[in-house]
Amino acid sequence: MALEFGPLLRVYRQYWSLTQREMAELLCISQPVYSRIERGERPVSMKALQRVADASGISIQTLIMAHLLLDENLDAIANGSADPAQKSLLELAEKHRGSFPASFKDGAALGLLLTGIPE
Missing domain, CATH: 1.10.260.40 (lambda repressor-like DNA-binding domains)
Incomplete structure (x- = not known):
């Protein structure tokens, strides 16, 4: 894929x-x-x-993770089964989305691009 x-x-x-x-x-x-x-x-x-x-x-890893945090991908994750990996992605998205107004499109992905993946 x-x-x-x-x-x-x-x-x-x-x-x-x-x-x-x-x-x-x-x-x-x-x-x-x-x-x-x-x-x-x-x-x-x-x-x-x-x-x-x-x-x-x-890093490339940050780009890939930011891709997963695009609004369209988060919507698909939120509507899927709630396995631990998906829950972790949604939590990461909430953390990075907080840097932007709620109506800001793809705020979680952009937030991650600006701050990087936490260690």
């Missing part, structure tokens, strides 16, 4: 006020290809994710 990182890259790009062209340059791809990634029409390589991680000073 491949994870779709397009929505997370969009959150990252919008927070840092980057254009799609600037984000594409960071990933060493064309803007049309980047646009397809954001829309979920094309996967992003781990090499490209590593470029994002390196540019922002965060």
Whole structure:
């Protein structure tokens, strides 16, 4: 199963006020290809994710965890079975969501991107 990182890259790009062209340059791809990634029409390589991680000073693990904390993924987790791993993700989301107003879309993912994974 491949994870779709397009929505997370969009959150990252919008927070840092980057254009799609600037984000594409960071990933060493064309803007049309980047646009397809954001829309979920094309996967992003781990090499490209590593470029994002390196540019922002965060780890790949943080990017993957932030992806799990996107609102759409949290909704799916909350509606699923309540196993210990899912409960831990929901608790982590609540911790990071607190940095933003309740109506802020993807606040948990962005909060994690800004603070990193707790040790």
